[in-house]
Amino acid sequence: MREREAKIYFPTSEVFKLVIAFIQKRFSRVLLTVSGVTLSIAFYTTLVLTATVSRVMGSEAGTLKEYYIWMLILSVLVAGAGIMNSIFMAVAERTREIGTMKCLGALYRHILEIFLIESALLGFIGGLLGYIVGIFATVALTAKTLGAMAIFKIPGGSMLAVFARAEAISVGLSVLAAAYPAYRAAKLDPAEALRFVI
């Protein structure tokens, strides 16, 4: 009983509820951030899928060209900067709330969790949308040369693998980009955070 008394809780389900409320509140700005991730993942998906379709159909252009890969890396970095900026702004906007939550008992790691889960969620949504856009783009690009149905020649397993990699990139990238702003938020001194006025 004493063990239980001396603990502080913030169940992940509650963190999620809070994060979703935050996202809803800033929905239009969140969309803008997510669109950066969506574009870069759409680019990735299109590149990989067109190459795969070509390979499956026995066409020659079955491998990724090197400069495509560089463009891909660039677009991912730009999306990452967008996420970082968005989380920095979220931290600035919520400085007083962070101070308040610390006054109510929130720990360093709870604040960290809030911002990391938020960015992971943004990354996941961006990845999902990007993957869908990428599929349509692939169909559009391969329709003339290989036929509109060409994409269905790709085995389901490969499609799933591309999706998994797209999500790994977008979620990984988002969490990485949010790490520093989230750390800054978690480290805020509550007394100073409470004095903060935008």
Place this chain on the structure above:
Amino acid sequence: MSISEKLIYTLETEGLKKYYKMGPEIVKALDGVDLRVVKGEYISIMGPSGSGKTTLFNMVGGLDKPTAGKIYIDEVDISKLDAYELAWLRCRKIGYIFQTFNLIPVMTALENVMLPMIFAGVDAEERRKRAIELLNRVGLGDRLEHKPVELSGGQQQRVAIARALANNPAIILADEPTGNLDLDTGRSIIMLLHELNREKGVTVMAATHDLKMIDVSDRIVWLRDGKIQRIEKRKEVSLRVYRIEEA
């Protein structure tokens, strides 16, 4: 004196000092404060801005570490606590009320009051029940699902009071609770704090330069330049205020 008659101090400070470095100068925000607050007492800290009120609150609330001296809350020396223990103290032992209310804007009144109970590990059903009870008590039983922007300043401060009481704290720290409210609303907030202090026996320490506070305080501590200038019982002060008003 038998043990049962011994006074229980919710808060004790001994030689509390807080110095800040501002460039080459050292600012003595608190310069040796000795204060004892008895369980259930309503104590007001009065003083001009810059007298050290907020610094004192930050120290007592475990938000900031003193340069020297000791602070005991329920007989625990809080200057010895680590970050985790301080968070626990803030969660269970202290209820904060701020001048700017500081509710979480994306949460409803009910969710705001439940938040500290989430941290304390109270189960969902119990925390909902208790939050509704508290909101009813502060007169907001019909505003449970309202967000802070949909509430007036006075209503927001009532939610904040309910939130401060959520985990049955030992002491409520109210830093200028009426500073952002008009006269009547401020008065009703003060009366509410006073009633809850009597009803629940929760110790209240309020920083203010609002003279309305004097009527409900058991004692008034006058702070000046980081030192306690004098401590008065209510009767002494209200008598004097009465005379001034009469004159």
